[in-house]
Amino acid sequence: MDVLLSGQIDFKLRPGSGEPLTRQLYGQLRATILAGALPPGYRLPSSRDLARQLGISRNTVSFVVDQLAMEGYLDVAQGRRPTVAAAANAQLVSGRTPIRRSPMPLRVSHWGARLLKADWPFVNEGDPRPFLPGLADARAFPHDLWARYLRRAARNALASGTMALNRPALQAALLQHLLEHRGVRAQRRQIIVTPTAQAAIELIARVLLDVGDVAWVESPGYGGARAALEAAGAVVRGVELDRSGLSFKGRRDRPRLIFVTPSHQYPTGRLMPINRRRELLAFAGTVGAAIVEDDYDSEFHYDGRPVAALQGLDDSGRVFYVGTFSKSTFADVRTGYVIVPVGLVEVFEKAQRHSGQIVPALLQNALAGFVADGHFSAHIRRMTRVYRARRDRLVQALHAAAGDALKIVPPAGGMQLLAHLDPRWDDVALANRLARAGVVARPLSRHMIGGRTERGLFLGFAAWNDREIDAAAVLIGRVMRHGAYVPKQPSARSSAGGSRDQ
Ligand SMILES: Cc1ncc(COP(=O)(O)O)c(C=O)c1O
Structure with a gap:
């Protein structure tokens, strides 16, 4: 039925349409108020009169009036007819405020604008077709075995119900693996678990860099790092490579952060030999720079002996060792990590909490078991x-x-x-x-x-x-x-x- 209420509202209620009458009446009355068709202070008929005019039950009307009153669209008082609330219509809030016909558009922050500008390739994004780089063979992963660890972790998570940040069991298992295979030096709590290596790089950039700080990256180098550093507002400078990797002798600029892939340079595959590693550490110490060591796929080594991580040579607490499970297991496991200097654990944990970069406890605990029981090493x-x-x-x-x-x-x-x-x-x-x-x-x-x-x-x-x-x-x-x-x-x-x- 169509009912014109006091010449103001054209109700079109459709009994039997499948949509409950309460929802129809609620929607139409609310939309009318929001559209400004009923000015603040407008008095609606009493529930009884409105029900009669609309040909519906009084209960339905009372329910809708109460709901709209609770949400602040109507004012109701005992024995009085409901009135449209003063603030119900944003355009008529003060009664006199001129109606702004074209609202001001939203603008993004400088950070958002920098993100929009960065178009450096995230190499492993795209169709999983040959020869997409950075992709592990998910078909070869022991998924049935992995499912057992997930199941067990799910049962334990239900039992403990804890909030996950960096799970000690995963930190301990991972640290053991990295001590044995990558020669890092760290305490368990220095391992910050992130949802990808990219997230770890982003956290580092946020915690260490201010707008205008200089950051060095390798050229050619990893676009994901460049994007994160640029978004943080850093002045990113590409440093050319020679046969030993990053070739920085003779440079006069002073970086706050140096991003390197010393064990398997991305994308040339070059290895940074021990001399250059020592020179880099000494240089970073002189200028007070942090070194980000991205050890993204060094688990897989084919010829000769693998070279230990740069982080293990660092005596001054300036190397951030970044790694990821997405290469060593399969891409969708989406778990990375960074070993941060011991004095920065607190600020990194806070950064994780504030940005929500937390890996579910379920996944962390499943990985912890998988690594500790030797399946991770066996898979590698x-x-x-x-x-x-x-x-x-x-x-x-x-x-x-x-x-x-x-x-x-x-x-x-x-x-x-x-x-x-x-x-x-x-x-x-x-x-x-x-x-x-x-x-x-x-x-x-x-x-x-x-x-x-x-x-x-x-x-x-x-x-x-x-x-x-x-x-x-x-x-x-x-x-x-x-x-x-x-x-x-x-x-x-x-x-x-x-x-x-x-
Ligand atoms: C050099 C390098 N670092 C980091 C990453 C990112 O790893 P994740 O997928 O864990 O973010 C990649 C991915 O391809 C990479 O190639």
């Missing part, structure tokens, strides 16, 4: 054999498919390799063509941060079996042969890698 041992064979397979397959056009030094570890291209190749254009053919390849030029530009394709080999590796390598060869050789245009944009699709 098994996958090291598998990944080494895949690395070799990809090197061979690329050689067969593209010959000398791709220059590859097989990496001694990790999950991806870099194939250098002759500088006349436009690696971004090539990567775009490969993407259209169904192959993921990250162009090296997009990892350069200021200075010189190098060309190449960065290819992850860990997550794909021999058949998939061979097929995708053949496609790379085909795309490179059939017209994908794009002589670089001499343009101002060329040093940024031309097109930005990749």
